[in-house]
Amino acid sequence: MTHALPPQTSPTGSSTPFWQLLLIWLLAPALVLTAGLARFEWRYQDRIYPGIQAMGVDLSGLTREEAIAALQVAVSSYDLPPLALRYGDRVWPLKSEELGVTVDIRAMANEAFAYGRDGDFLHNLKAQWQAFWQGRQQSPTLEARPGDIALAIAQRTAYLNRPVSEPRLSLNDLQVVVSPSRPGKWVDIQATKAEVLRRVRSGEGGVVDVVVHEVEPAEADVxxxxxxxxxxxxxxxxxxxxxxxxxxxxxxxxxxxxxxxxxxxxxxxxxxxxxxxxxxxxxxxxxxxxxxxxxxxxxxxxxxxxxxxxxxxxxxxxxxxxxxxxxxxxxxxxxxxxxxxxxxxxxxRPAVPSDDPASLGIKELVAEGSTKFKGSSAARVKNIQVAASKFVGVVIPPGGIFSFNEYVGDVTAANGFEDSLIISGNSTAVGVGGGVCQVSTTVFRAAWFGGFPLVERWNHGYVVSWYGAPGLDATIYTPNVDFKFRNTTEHHLLIKPIVDTQKGILTFQFYGTKPNWTVETTKPKYSNRVPPPPPLYVEDPDLPKGKVVQFDWPVEGLDAEVSRRVIAADGTVLIDETLKSHYLPWQAKYRFGPGVTPPANAEVVWAKDQ
Known part of the structure; x- marks a missing residue:
């Protein structure tokens, strides 16, 4: 007997179990969401997430460099929130420029880019979601220079600093006055600066109270x-x-x-x-x-x-x-x-004391010099006498320097000098003290022939006949032109002038202790002789008609040399020198009245040119 089998369903048939359909239904949205999220992250991997703004600029989807460029435009119109200092009832506004306030645009762009990336996965997703749906307003990243802030505070509040005043004693019209003590104050710039800097960085603005400390004076008993x-x-x-x-x-x-x-x-x-x-x-x-x-x-x-x-x-x-x-x-x-x-x-103590004359060593004639003044005018003789009298009794200590000007003093009428002919500039003229150089020349000769070292000596501008052979004269002009020599003996040196008005001879004698030296001198030698220039005629309308008056005489110019050697007793040469003098040629000079015709070779000065 044959039995028929029931029908079987093929494994590959179209019939699907329910659980598989349910699984597909549940996983499909997740896959879609994951794909969408991945696409979102991929799109913004190098860009700022949506919804983020700064300084009024939407930075969504911008790279950092693009955000920097956009913020650079916006920062030029950005205003810092008002900021001020306050102490008591005084308020001082602060300007951004003086505080050195700057907006760190790159830091802002970096911060915007980092938002939604700086945490774990879920934290980042949440931040991205909030930015997308709710938006995010990013505060400016501000900075200021602390040194500039401190300076701004110090400039406004310096007057508040006051040192502690302890009780102070002072005088008022010889009365002792006690000033009371007073507390001191000092501005705490560091603390005040810190608060200002915090306000700048946070963008708060507002009023910052200046921090001031008081210091009480120590107790003191005055x-x-x-x-x-x-x-x-x-x-x-x-x-x-x-x-x-x-x-x-x-x-x-x-x-x-x-x-x-x-x-x-x-x-x-x-x-x-x-x-x-x-x-x-x-x-x-x-x-x-x-x-x-x-x-x-x-x-x-x-x-x-x-x-x-x-x-x-x-x-x-x-x-x-x-x-x-x-x-x-x-x-x-x-x-x-x-x-x-x-x-x-x-x-x-004086260099020349009077209490022990014997110790001075003044006991004999040491040196002598003479000049002649016979024929001088009465005024010139008087001046020679007055000048010579200034040196009566003068004593030069050992090593001391004799200065003619020191003793003769001012050559003025008040000191007894009279008007006489003197050399003035490039002319012989009447002036106070004519004849004084006769005295200086005579002292010079005593020093020269006595072997004393010369310290200062000047010759006259032209040859003066009163002094004999040229080359042995010494001019002076107080207070600048002087004659000086040094006493190099070991004893004091007394200066003794002798004026013989009868013979017209002036002599200077030096007394002391004879030094152990001898003096060898030569006679003057002359060279470079120059004849006098042509005469000078000066018109003088005040002279009588045909009158000619000579007031200067011609002298040739020349160079003079005179030598001396001062030799010690043991043969040592102490001084070996040649004294050189240069004398200018001197022209004859005349004044002439009306009706006079000067010589053809004369230099003429007419009245109209004077």
Whole structure:
């Protein structure tokens, strides 16, 4: 018997189980979502996620460089929220430029790009979702220069800083005044700057209160200092020298004007007196001028017959005040409360004292020089006598320098000199003191032939007949042109002038102790002789008709040389020199009246050209 089998369903048939359909239904959306998410992330892998804005600029889908470019445009119109400083009722606005505020655009672009990428997967998805649906407004990334902020604060608040004032002692009309203490204040720039910088970075703006600290003064007792000041001013300081010749005083008023009282924790009462050196030095210098007296050398005459010295005028000690030592002594008196100060007056002994004439070594004739003035006018003779008298009794110490101008003084009528012919510029003219160079020339010759070293000597501008052979003259013109020589002996040297008006001879004798040298001299030698220029005629309408008056005489120009050797007893040559003098040619000069015709070769100066 054959049985028929029931029908079977093929495995490949179209009939699908339910669970498979359910699985497909559940997985399909997930696959679609995953694919969409992958596509989204792939699209924005190097771009800013959608919904992110900064400074009013939509940065969605932009690369970082594109975001930087977009923000660069926006930043030019960006305004920082208002920011100001405040202290009490004063408010100071702050400008972005003075704070050095800048917008860090690159940091903003980097921050926008990092949003939705800087966490784990779910955190990033959430951030991307919120940005997409809700949007994200990114704050500007701001920075400022701390130094500029500190400067802006300091410039506005400098007046608030005030040092602590301790109780202060001062003087008012010799009365001690106590100024009360006062707290100090200082602006805490660091703390204030930190808050300003925080406000800038956060973009908050607003008003920042300036941080100010107060410092209370330390307690101080000024009573001891007050007492010290009152005691210092309740006395005078008397200053006198040991010999009792000079005395000065600083009374309380003077002391008050010369002192400052300065804080000193080591001093009694916390204050000490400090001298105002400049006014005190000026005061002491005025005392020094009153005290100052140069020493005065003794003057002597020598009697060659008896070999004795005769005192003509005694020596006088000089005085000088030691200014620095006086200042120190006054400071010491003020500090230690003394009322008596010994003035440090220095006694200056003269180089030529009169108390021991025998020690001067003046006992014999050492050198001598002479010139002739016979035929001089009465005024010229008078000037020679006056000038020579200035040297009576002069003594030069060993090593000392003789200066003609030092002793002759000012050549003026007030000093007894009269008008006579002198060399003035390029002409012989009438002037005070004509004949004084006769005296300087005579002293020069004594020094020259005596073997003394010359320190300064000038010849005349042209040859002067009064002085004999050219080359042995010495002109002076006070105070600039001088004649000087040095006493190189070991003893004092007495200068003795002798004026013989009968014979017309002027002699200068040097007395001392003969040095151990001999002097060899040569006669003058002449060269480069130049004849006088043509005569000069000067028209003078005041002269009588046909009158001609000569006022200068012709002299040839030349160069002169004269030599000497000074030889010590042992043969050592002490001086070997040649004295050179250059003399200009000198023309004859005339004044002429109306009706005179000058010579053809003459140089003429007409009245209209004068």
């Amino acid at each position: 009573s001891v200092g007050r007492q010290a000041m009152e005691q210092a001013l309740d006395r005078s300081i008397v200053l006198a020298d040991a010999r009792g010749e000079f005395q000065f005083a600083l009374d309380p008023a003077a002391l008050s004007s010369l002192l400052d009282w300065v804080p000193d924790s080591d001093a009694p009462g916390g204050v000490r007196p400090e001298i105002r050196e400049e006014p005190l030095r000026a005061l002491v210098e005025s005392w020094a001028k009153q005290i100052e007296r140069p020493p005065l050398n003794a003057r002597f005459d020598f009697d060659p017959q008896t070999g004795t010295l005769i005192e003509l005028s005694p020596s006088v000690d000089g005085y000088a005040l030691d200014i620095d030592a006086t200042l120190a002594a006054i400071q010491d008196a003020i500090t230690n409360g003394r009322s008596q100060v010994t003035l440090p007056v220095q006694i200056i």
